[in-house]
Amino acid sequence: MMQASARRPAVALASIGGALALWWLFTATGVIPAMRFASPREFADAFEQISSQGYADAKLWQHALQSCELVAMGFAVAVAVGVPLGLAMGWSPRAEAFFNPPFLLLRPIPPLAWIPLAIVWLGLGDAAKVMVIFVAAFVPSVINSYTGVRSIEPHLVEAAETLGIRRGMFLREVLVPAALPHIFSGLRLSLQAAWTTLVAGELVGALRGLGQVLSAAAQDIYPAMILVGMVAVGVCGGAMTLALAAAERRAMPWRAA
Amino acid sequence: MSEIVFANVSRAFRRDGRDFPALESIDLTVGEREFVAIVGPSGCGKTTCLRMVAGLEFPTSGEVTVGGAAVRGPGPERAVVFQQFALFPWKSVAENIEFGLKAKGVEAAARRATIAGFVELMGLQGYESAFPHQLSGGMQQRVAIARAYALDPAVLLMDEPFGALDAQTRSVMQEELVKLARRNPRTVLFITHAVEEAVYLADRVVVMTRRPGRIREIIDVGRVRREEGWDRLERIEEVMDQPSFVHLRTHIWKSLREQQQTNGQSNQGGEQ
Amino acid sequence: MAVSRTKASRAQLFALSAAGFASLFALWSAVAASGWVAPQFLPPPWAVAERFAFLLSHPFAGYTIEQHLVSSIGRFLMGFGLAAAIGVPLGLAMGWFRWLDEVVSPLFEAVRFVAPIAWVPFAALWFGTGIGGPTLVIFMGAFPPALVNSYRGARFVEPRLIEAAQTLGAGSWRVIAQVLLPASVPSIVAGLRISAGLGWQSLVGAELIVASSGIGYLMVKGQSNMSSAIVMSGMIAIGIVGFAIDIALRRVEAAIHARRGL
Numbered sequence: 048m049m050q051a052s053a054r055r056p057a058v059a060l061a062s063i064g065g066a067l068a069l070w071w072l073f074t075a076t077g078v079i080p081a082m083r084f085a086s087p088r089e090f091a092d093a094f095e096q097i098s099s100q101g102y103a104d105a106k107l108w109q110h111a112l113q114s115c116e117l118v119a120m121g122f123a124v125a126v127a128v129g130v131p132l133g134l135a136m137g138w139s140p141r142a143e144a145f146f147n148p149p150f151l152l153l154r155p156i157p158p159l160a161w162i163p164l165a166i167v168w169l170g171l172g173d174a175a176k177v178m179v180i181f182v183a184a185f186v187p188s189v190i191n192s193y194t195g196v197r198s199i200e201p202h203l204v205e206a207a208e209t210l211g212i213r214r215g216m217f218l219r220e221v222l223v224p225a226a227l228p229h230i231f232s233g234l235r236l237s238l239q240a241a242w243t244t245l246v247a248g249e250l251v252g253a254l255r256g257l258g259q260v261l262s263a264a265a266q267d268i269y270p271a272m273i274l275v276g277m278v279a280v281g282v283c284g285g286a287m288t289l290a291l292a293a294a295e296r297r298a299m300p301w302r303a304a
Numbered sequence: 305m306s307e308i309v310f311a312n313v314s315r316a317f318r319r320d321g322r323d324f325p326a327l328e329s330i331d332l333t334v335g336e337r338e339f340v341a342i343v344g345p346s347g348c349g350k351t352t353c354l355r356m357v358a359g360l361e362f363p364t365s366g367e368v369t370v371g372g373a374a375v376r377g378p379g380p381e382r383a384v385v386f387q388q389f390a391l392f393p394w395k396s397v398a399e400n401i402e403f404g405l406k407a408k409g410v411e412a413a414a415r416r417a418t419i420a421g422f423v424e425l426m427g428l429q430g431y432e433s434a435f436p437h438q439l440s441g442g443m444q445q446r447v448a449i450a451r452a453y454a455l456d457p458a459v460l461l462m463d464e465p466f467g468a469l470d471a472q473t474r475s476v477m478q479e480e481l482v483k484l485a486r487r488n489p490r491t492v493l494f495i496t497h498a499v500e501e502a503v504y505l506a507d508r509v510v511v512m513t514r515r516p517g518r519i520r521e522i523i524d525v526g527r528v529r530r531e532e533g534w535d536r537l538e539r540i541e542e543v544m545d546q547p548s549f550v551h552l553r554t555h556i557w558k559s560l561r562e563q564q565q566t567n568g569q570s571n572q573g574g575e576q
Numbered sequence: 577m578a579v580s581r582t583k584a585s586r587a588q589l590f591a592l593s594a595a596g597f598a599s600l601f602a603l604w605s606a607v608a609a610s611g612w613v614a615p616q617f618l619p620p621p622w623a624v625a626e627r628f629a630f631l632l633s634h635p636f637a638g639y640t641i642e643q644h645l646v647s648s649i650g651r652f653l654m655g656f657g658l659a660a661a662i663g664v665p666l667g668l669a670m671g672w673f674r675w676l677d678e679v680v681s682p683l684f685e686a687v688r689f690v691a692p693i694a695w696v697p698f699a700a701l702w703f704g705t706g707i708g709g710p711t712l713v714i715f716m717g718a719f720p721p722a723l724v725n726s727y728r729g730a731r732f733v734e735p736r737l738i739e740a741a742q743t744l745g746a747g748s749w750r751v752i753a754q755v756l757l758p759a760s761v762p763s764i765v766a767g768l769r770i771s772a773g774l775g776w777q778s779l780v781g782a783e784l785i786v787a788s789s790g791i792g793y794l795m796v797k798g799q800s801n802m803s804s805a806i807v808m809s810g811m812i813a814i815g816i817v818g819f820a821i822d823i824a825l826r827r828v829e830a831a832i833h834a835r836r837g838l
């Protein structure tokens with residue numbers, strides 16, 4: 048048992064290494080037909096191609112940048128509107144009563160279901176994508192900020208009251224910090240939703256972007272490039288998630304590790 | 305100015321259309337700078353009494369006044385120390401202590417000076433930047449007490465403040481509170497279910513009945529303390545060893561015990 | 577009481593809720609009726625309701641709206657069923673047997689960040705527009721929560737429960753069957769609820785791109801016809817079914833919690 052923690056990375060490496068080896072083996076021996084999937088070599092070639100010469104009218108970093116930019120835009124607006132709204136709804140029964148019904152109606156509609164409507168309204172360009180990303184990222188932010196306010200320990204509120212606090216200071220120094228953990232949960236979910244929605248939107252129709260790479264590669268029947276696209280989606284998504292986690296740790300230095 | 309008066313106070317809860325009496329006909333006066341402890345079985349409403357002085361709850365009939373003025377809501381002149389500490393987890397020790405001062409609008413320089421004073425008084429040196437989760441229970445409660453005291457409140461309300469601490473820490477805190485209270489006397493209302501704690505700390509001990517809570521009797525501990533010279537003794541174990549202490553403690557135990565035999569019809573007691 | 581949540585009467589709250597509801601529809605109707613946008617883009621609420629009713633009996637893009645729904649639900653059940661059938665046992669096993677966890681976790685973590693929707697191109701490549709495509713995408717969406725929550729349920733069983741069973745003389749298999757498994761059930765059910773939600777969402781995404789029937793397909797066809805009414809009808813249908821699935825699973829979860837006094 049003592050070696051468990053040293054053993055873990057070794058096993059992890061072995062596991063991934065083993066999977067890669069199997070990948071190479073299956074594609075080299077034809078167990079997986081070439082039309083269906085790519086070999087490691089073909090993957091490397093496709094990656095090289097899109098990085099240096101470009102594919103689907105742009106290089107990899109340009110596609111990635113386009114995608115990330117749209118996500119950032121939609122996410123930022125959604126959070127800027129959603130978090131304050133959620134906090135307000137959590138604190139004020141009146142705000143909750145007013146905003147809840149439309150919210151409840153719109154909530155069950157999955158974000159991706161907004162794509163066709165967005166396209167009808169705004170065409171196949173970036174505007175439609177940002178709209179859908181906004182819708183996708185908006186809901187989790189509101190809900191989690193709301194929950195954050197509702198789950199503040201009553202004793203903390205009472206303590207603040209008995210110490211003579213007034214509203215402005217209360218909002219700044221008690222309400223928001225207390226709700227921060229939940230707010231960040233909401234941000235995480237919002238980011239996830241935003242990213243998924245962006246990829247889906249670009250798959251449906253776009254001029255540039257990682258989803259567009261996937262779409263073009265599918266049409267060209269180019270499995271290696273599909274794989275490159277998927278890996279790029281994973282890497283970008285992962286990078287943004289880690290960045291958010293870092294921001295979370297910085298914003299809440301009081302949390303036990 | 306800081307006298308607490310319960311004038312025929314009752315409190316009932318309404319649930320499913322029926323009234324559940326929690327407190328009945330409480331008449332009690334806590335004098336200026338007097339340390340009064342309330343003991344009683346669980347659910348007898350002793351915490352409710354404290355909360356009514358704090359302005360977190362209100363009587364259904366009767367009136368609670370502090371310094372002659374009716375209590376209308378919470379405020380820094382009646383600082384509260386909670387059992388669960390209620391420290392703000394996102395604020396450091398220093399920031400917690402200065403919270404009330406900040407709310408009052410005290411300037412940063414003055415706040416720093418006050419914090420430094422209390423940090424030293426409560427033995428928190430070196431922990432000013434620490435966060436609550438990094439502190440032990442005893443340390444956290446020290447911060448909570450400092451936070452309340454920093455406001456120089458006329459009234460200090462303590463709701464089973466040592467209930468969440470282990471036995472050893474509890475004894476240490478009791479000793480420290482006695483020293484603090486003697487040095488910085490103010491009107492204190494102290495809720496506990498630990499009889500020894502009440503006898504050790506208080507000038508008078510109010511014994512309540514079980515629900516619906518009434519005052520069963522009030523015992524003048526301060527007189528015994530003065531006559532027997534408990535304050536001359538250094539340590540809490542020594543005080544608790546005194547025959548006079550044991551006698552008082554046993555008396556109160558019996559008083560609480562007897563309620564299991566009666567049907568709750570106890571008269572509001574006089575002084576003993 | 578400067579900062580307490582302001583109290584509002586029941587009547588006030590009810591009125592505000594009604595107002596919120598009404599405002600949404602009023603705004604919608606006003607913009608639609610103003611002629612500011614063409615009726616194709618933003619039909620008024622009653623036009624959408626009409627279209628929805630129309631689609632119940634008249635086929636569009638091959639089938640009536642119920643038939644599309646049935647198609648969608650069928651795919652959903654397949655993908656979700658598969659995700660649960662594989663994810664739950666695997667997750668439990670990973671929770672109980674440390675070595676399995678150590679081998680599988682790295683692989684899972686590596687793939688986790690790829691959005692399920694990114695599997696659509698391969699789904700299209702391997703399955704065309706048949707049922708396999710959407711099922712794969714739904715599986716990819718529904719699998720992680722089922723796996724992770726089952727894993728957590730198995731891994732974080734109170735050690736006391738296991739010790740109690742062992743000191744009462746239970747052998748390994750009995751401990752698994754009679755202690756670990758029942759103790760993991762709340763986590764498993766919570767995971768399945770999240771799984772269903774994500775699966776349903778992934779279904780919609782997949783059907784937008786790689787299907788020849790189903791609600792998503794209906795919406796895409798509505799979009800290419802520039803008919804907001806049809807698209808919105810699809811959205812309503814999706815919302816209703818998604819809502820129903822979530823409610824049903826919440827009921828199951830609540831029942832289990834109630835039985836255990838959680």
